Amino acid sequence: MKFEALFKPLQVGPYKLAHRVAMAPLTRMRAERESFSPRPLNAEYYGQRATKGGLIIAEASPVLSHGRGNPATPGIYSEAQISGWRKVVDAVHAKGGIIFLQLWHVGRVSHSSFH
Numbered sequence: 001m002k003f004e005a006l007f008k009p010l011q012v013g014p015y016k017l018a019h020r021v022a023m024a025p026l027t028r029m030r031a032e033r034e035s036f037s038p039r040p041l042n043a044e045y046y047g048q049r050a051t052k053g054g055l056i057i058a059e060a061s062p063v064l065s066h067g068r069g070n071p072a073t074p075g076i077y078s079e080a081q082i083s084g085w086r087k088v089v090d091a092v093h094a095k096g097g098i099i100f101l102q103l104w105h106v107g108r109v110s111h112s113s114f115h
Ligand SMILES: Cc1cc2nc3c(=O)[nH]c(=O)nc-3n(C[C@H](O)[C@H](O)[C@H](O)COP(=O)(O)O)c2cc1C
Pocket: 024, 025, 026, 027, 028, 059, 060, 102
């Protein structure tokens, strides 16, 4: 088989990945419209893609309200958002998956209409 290393385990800090094929971060713009919290749909989406020992890098998520560059991207700066992400993480962990979150601040391109 070609690329055998792809299917070999990998230790990443404290995380033992079963293989080296990871899900790349994909902005979905599916957060709750008022609070920018992940919704049950987000938990379902990531839970569907979780596999035992597989790594998911979740979508880029603004760390501040003025760091947003797209509509409906789920943030990680309020209690409601953290609690929404908790449900996402629980859905992934329930399947034995590993999930990291990509942190995001778009900088000066963040238009005031997003604030
Ligand atoms: C709809 C969509 C959303 C994406 N969102 C992100 C993102 O949130 N963060 C990121 O780093 N890359 C993002 N990307 C880039 C993908 O992660 C990238 O396309 C993937 O790693 C495949 O790499 P390639 O396009 O070089 O083949 C996005 C790509 C698409 C198509």
